[in-house]
Amino acid sequence: TQLLEQSPQFLSIQEGENLTVYCNSSSVFSSLQWYRQEPGEGPVLLVTVVTGGEVKKLKRLTFQFGDARKDSSLHITAAQPGDTGLYLCAFSNDYKLSFGAGTTVTVRA
Amino acid sequence: GAVVSQHPSWVICKSGTSVKIECRSLDFQATTMFWYRQFPKQSLMLMATSNEGSKATYEQGVEKDKFLINHASLTLSTLTVTSAHPEDSSFYICSAMTGNQPQHFGDGTRLSIL
Numbered sequence: 001t002q003l004l005e006q007s008p009q010f011l012s013i014q015e016g017e018n019l020t021v022y023c024n025s026s027s028v029f030s031s032l033q034w035y036r037q038e039p040g041e042g043p044v045l046l047v048t049v050v051t052g053g054e055v056k057k058l059k060r061l062t063f064q065f066g067d068a069r070k071d072s073s074l075h076i077t078a079a080q081p082g083d084t085g086l087y088l089c090a091f092s093n094d095y096k097l098s099f100g101a102g103t104t105v106t107v108r109a
Numbered sequence: 110g111a112v113v114s115q116h117p118s119w120v121i122c123k124s125g126t127s128v129k130i131e132c133r134s135l136d137f138q139a140t141t142m143f144w145y146r147q148f149p150k151q152s153l154m155l156m157a158t159s160n161e162g163s164k165a166t167y168e169q170g171v172e173k174d175k176f177l178i179n180h181a182s183l184t185l186s187t188l189t190v191t192s193a194h195p196e197d198s199s200f201y202i203c204s205a206m207t208g209n210q211p212q213h214f215g216d217g218t219r220l221s222i223l
Contacts, residue, residue: 040118040217040219041216041217042113042115042217043153043202044214048211088152088153095141095158095209096143097153097204097212099152099153099154100152101151102152104150
């Protein structure tokens with residue numbers, strides 16, 4: 001069984017600070033996805049990483065996929081209150097998504 | 110594009126009643142739809158996978174007789190929680206996909222059983 005471990009579980013920072021969320025597994029993945037979910041809404045896909053060592057940037061968000069394709073990280077630079085939400089990593093197996101436990105990020109103004 | 114709509118967004122009902130939740134793909138035909146459950150402060154857990162015109166495939170531990178899924182068309186899947194009890198209170202989220210495209214999620218249904 002492939003399992004995704006996310007850390008930290010909770011993260012509370014001041015506006016303007018940086019933060020990093022980690023997603024780890026002992027298994028190798030063909031790809032990993034990152035989602036953000038706001039309260040009372042469904043998750044929204046941020047990015048899919050496919051290639052080992054890949055780095056993708058989405059404005060102030062930087063996503064990395066480990067060389068061995070077992071881990072990934074999400075780094076937010078100069079966080080803003082609008083970045084507040086639940087960040088989830090997930091992998092796809094036969095089209096079914098399995099999610100990590102999530103990281104609740106709170107950015108204080 | 111790729112909009113998925115869920116209805117209702119919020120429902121409160123008495124214990125013992127049945128509740129139907131609809132999931133529609135508004136601008137594409139969904140070959141596969143998924144149903145997830147999310148408890149407070151937790152992640153999404155897949156309940157079942159449904160393909161149009163065939164029986165849903167349930168994940169281990171999910172009671173198929175309690176959570177009835179119907180996927181009668183390429184744009185609509187329904188989840189009926191039968192004889193709902195307080196422990197069924199949760200946030201139910203559907204997603205839809207076509208081909209090998211990413212899943213697109215609805216905005217969820219908050220179910221509260223009194």
